[in-house]
Amino acid sequence: MPVPPRSPSHSPASVVAALRAAGCVFAEEEAELLLAAARTPDELTSLVDRRARGLPLEHVLGWAGFRGLRIAVEPGVFVPRRRTEFLVEQALAQAPDASVVVDLCCGSGAVGAALADALGRVELHAADIDPAAVRCARRNIAGYGGQVHEGDLFAALPDGLRGRVGLLAANVPYVPSGEVGRLPAEARDHEPLTALDGGADGLDVLRRVAAGAARWLAPGGCVLVETSGRQAPEAVRIFAAAGLSARVAVSEEWSAHVVIGTCA
Known part of the structure; x- marks a missing residue:
């Protein structure tokens, strides 16, 4: 009109x-x-x-x-950050031929959609514990033939994915509980706490992802998690303790840190 x-x-x-x-x-x-x-x-x-x-x-x-x-992006759903584009770039560099992609803690499904858009024809799955995020993600990945599952991390995924995932992206919450109150009001007041609060040191959810990743990854598959520079060394140790070959990728431009774990 x-x-x-x-x-x-x-x-x-x-x-x-x-x-x-x-x-x-x-x-x-x-x-x-x-x-x-x-x-x-x-x-x-x-x-x-x-x-x-x-x-x-x-x-x-x-x-x-x-x-x-x-x-x-619907009200009450975590807003994808531009720095998380670095996670997508690193995922594509690690596994450019991945055919099975999982976006855990998917929020709006931005990471999964971006990976599917770049990779072409893939089997795409996303999962989140928040029903509003699941509804939103379904809108964003429907065009890629993706499936969105509601539930807590790996428990939400179909058993048939075990051992088949080439790329596992998990944009986990990593703000320490004591620092959530210092976030900008836009995040603190309008985004779900489950998408922000990572526990006492900010690494609680990352630990759970690391502990379960190897059972879901295909040989040579990768799991990628965004974290802060301060947390990155401990995150690498957590990945290594879970049997993953781990390293950190850093973007000065985006002030972004991504921990990359590879399954043997």
């Missing part, structure tokens, strides 16, 4: 001013996205108001950009 002419109160300058007043650091870029998304002046008012109240931009828009894809 045609968009009615904007009144002065809906001008780009007024939208930028409203976003700046709300503390949005990238007000100009966000204003462009909101102006493009709004079909009517009333809808624009609603979008700007929701963003000004602190709702993550991706939840306001209903999507997040990730590795060239537009990933649907």
Whole structure:
């Protein structure tokens, strides 16, 4: 439908001013996205108001950009971070011919979708414990013929995947419990705690993934987990103790650290 002419109160300058007043650091870029998304002046008012109240931009828009894809993101679902694109890059470099891919702790399914988009025809599975994330992921990987399972880590996966997985990506929560309260309000107030809180040292879920990975990976298969630079040395030790050949890949550009474990 045609968009009615904007009144002065809906001008780009007024939208930028409203976003700046709300503390949005990238007000100009966000204003462009909101102006493009709004079909009517009333809808624009609603979008700007929701963003000004602190709702993550991706939840306001209903999507997040990730590795060239537009990933649907519903309110209450973890927003994929741009630094996690480094995890995808490392996964593709490790196993460019993988035919079975699993995205654990999948959230919106962004990692699984990006891997399937790059690899082409793969058997794709994703899993998350949060029902809202599962619904969202199903939207994002349906086009790749993927399946999304609801449940706790490996317990959610079909038994037929044991020993067959070439790429296992697990974007686990890794914020220490005591630091969750210091996260930006956008994450702390609008994303599920299960996607953020990694336990006392931030590595609780990573330990569980490492402990179970070898039973699911094919020979030579890889498991990749994002973590922080401070946690990376301990994460490598955890992977090695689980019988995996482990190393850390680092991106200075994205301040990203990915632990890579390979099954013998």
